[in-house]
Structures are given as C-alpha cells and as structure tokens.
Amino acid sequence: MSLQKDPEGFEKRILHKFLDFKDKRILEVGCGEGRLTWQYAAASSLTVGFDPDHSALRVARADARDKSRDTYFASASASHIPFSKETFDIAILAWSL
Amino acid sequence: MQHESMVHALDEIRRTLKPNGILIDLRPVEDNWSVEIVSSAGWQVSGRLSDVPAGVADDEAAFNAMREVESKGWYIKKEEEEFAFFYYWDTPSEMKEFMEAEWEDFEKLEEDVFRKTSSLWASANADARVRVRVKMLITKWIRCRSNCQFDLHVLII
Numbered sequence: 122m123s124l125q126k127d128p129e130g131f132e133k134r135i136l137h138k139f140l141d142f143k144d145k146r147i148l149e150v151g152c153g154e155g156r157l158t159w160q161y162a163a164a165s166s167l168t169v170g171f172d173p174d175h176s177a178l179r180v181a182r183a184d185a186r187d188k189s190r191d192t193y194f195a196s197a198s199a200s201h202i203p204f205s206k207e208t209f210d211i212a213i214l215a216w217s218l
Numbered sequence: 219m220q221h222e223s224m225v226h227a228l229d230e231i232r233r234t235l236k237p238n239g240i241l242i243d244l245r246p247v248e249d250n251w252s253v254e255i256v257s258s259a260g261w262q263v264s265g266r267l268s269d270v271p272a273g274v275a276d277d278e279a280a281f282n283a284m285r286e287v288e289s290k291g292w293y294i295k296k297e298e299e300e301f302a303f304f305y306y307w308d309t310p311s312e313m314k315e316f317m318e319a320e321w322e323d324f325e326k327l328e329e330d331v332f333r334k335t336s337s338l339w340a341s342a343n344a345d346a347r348v349r350v351r352v353k354m355l356i357t358k359w360i361r362c363r364s365n366c367q368f369d370l371h372v373l374i375i
Contacts, residue, residue: 123308123347124316132244132354135301139242139358148234150227157244199219199227204234212231213242218224218280 126156133160145210150199151217155181155192158215162192169204170215171197219276224283232292237363241293242356243284246303248273248324249353253313253331255338256306257346264338265331267317267350273324284357293359303352310336313348 127133136157142164152158152170154177162168172178173196181194197203199217219227231241250266287293307313310332317327339346 123306123312125306127303128306129304131301132303135299135356136242136244139297139299139356140240148231150231199230200223202230202234206233207236207239208234209239210236211240211242212235214231214244216245218219218227218243218245218283 132157136160137164140211142211146208148202148204148209148212149215150202150212151215152181152194153177153215155184155194157213158192159184159188162188166191168192169195169209171195171202173198219279221279221283221286224279225286228283228287228292232287232361235361237361239361240296241359241361243280243359244354244356245280246352247300247355248277251325251353252351253327253335254349254351255335255342255346256349257343259343261349262338264335264348265328267325267331268328270322270324270326276324284359288359291362293361295357296360297358299356301354301356303354304349305352306347306349308347310339310348313350 142161144166147165147168149158149168149170152172153174155170158168158170158181168191170181171194175196178194178196185192185194195203235241248269250269252263253265253267254261254263288295307316314327314332317325335348339348
C-alpha cells in the first residue's frame with residue numbers, strides 16, 4: 122500500500138514549537154510503533170514509550186536498535202504506569218486519549 | 219477508553235511527571251475530514267468523510283476528561299493549537315481499503331464521495347494522489363505541583 126503520513130512534517134514542526142526536548146526525560150503514552158517517538162527522541166536525554174500492543178512494540182524496538190541508545194519501549198497500560206513518581210519532565214499522549 | 223479510565227490515566231501520568239512538568243495531548247478530532255486530490259497542478263476537495271457517532275463520543279469523552287482533571291486542579295492549560303495532518307495514497311481504491319480496515323470506528327467514506335474522488339483523480343494530472351486532511355489538536359498542560367487552584371504562579375512559567 123502507498124500510504125504516507127504527514128510527509129510535510131507538520132506534526133514534528135508543531136511538537137518542537139510547543140516543547141524544548143533538550144536534556145528532558147520524556148514519557149510517551151500509547152507510542153504504538155514509535156512513529157511519533159522518532160520525531161523528537163534524538164533531542165531528549167531519555168525517552169520511554171509504552172503501549173499495550175505487543176506487535177506494535179516489536180516494530181518500535183526493532184527501530185530503536187538502529188536509531189537510539191537512549192530510547193526504550195515498554196509494554197504497559199496507562200491504567201498502571203510502571204515508573205516511579207516524578208520521573209519525567211514531559212509526558213506525551215500520542216493520539217491515545 | 220472510557221471517561222473514568224481516561225481520568226485515572228491522567229492521574230497516573232501526573233504521578234510520574236515532575237512538579238510543573240508538561241503534558242502534551244496530541245490527537246485527531248472528528249470534523250468530517252476533507253478528501254482531496256493533490257497533484258503538481260494544485261489540490262481540490264472531492265468531498266468530506268462522515269463522522270461515526272462512536273468517534274464523536276470518544277472525542278467528547280476525552281474533552282470531558284481533560285475538563286475534569288483541570289477542575290480537580292491537577293493540570294492547567296497553557297497553550298492549544300489546531301493543525302492539519304495529511305494521509306496520502308496513490309489511488310482512491312487504496313484510500314478506501316485503508317479506511318475500511320483502520321478507520322471504521324470513527325470515519326466513514328460514503329459511496330458518493332468515493333465515486334467523485336475516483337472521477338476527479340482519474341481526470342487529474344498523472345502524478346495525482348488522494349489525501350485526507352485530518353484535523354489535529356495539540357494542547358500543552360502544566361502539571362500542578364499540588365493543586366492549581368493554589369498554585370497560580372505556574373501561569374507565568
């Protein structure tokens with residue numbers, strides 16, 4: 122299939138307009154395959170994406186091996202986020218609310 | 219996600235955020251998204267998708283959840299903006315196939331819109347593609363240190 126999403130990069134542009142990712146710890150809720158994650162992860166100090174969808178996470182983790190050492194993907198649901206309190210500077214609800 | 223689950227998730231996110239941390243809510247909003255033909259000659263609208271009631275209800279639940287957590291003093295709204303996010307396909311048939319598989323819960327491509335899109339695409343330039351203009355909303359929220367009602371200084375951060 123020829124599907125292409127946001128080739129103009131509007132989403133990335135507005136995300137960086139709204140946030141300064143430099144040296145920040147980011148939590149992405151509902152990261153799926155990590156499409157959005159890679160729009161900003163390189164600028165952050167740590168990025169953790171989580172999602173309950175195991176097959177999507179497999180794709181995300183495969184990309185992570187090539188793209189970043191400081192980006193991690195976890196299997197979890199937003200009903201119980203498996204991280205300590207006050208860990209992150211920024212949380213992103215990625216098309217997930 | 220149901221309203222109560224959304225509020226609970228927003229509380230969980232709040233727990234993991236540092237005081238004055240930022241929550242970004244980035245999501246599509248139902249708005250009878252337009253279907254367009256785009257080529258090197260320009261672009262034109264061929265019709266609009268129909269919002270599915272379940273998708274509209276999901277949007278309403280999300281807005282209500284954010285209103286609730288704001289009223290509880292967990293977050294305070296800092297900034298909001300709409301923008302367009304485009305999905306492109308080479309042909310109308312590929313667009314239709316995708317929508318039937320992926321979007322059936324929130325947007326519907328009516329037959330007359332598909333026919334008009336196919337007709338316009340067939341008569342357009344050879345490089346013509348089809349796209350859907352998705353209405354997106356991005357909102358920046360600040361996680362209050364304790365309760366925003368007693369924490370108004372975050373407004374100037």
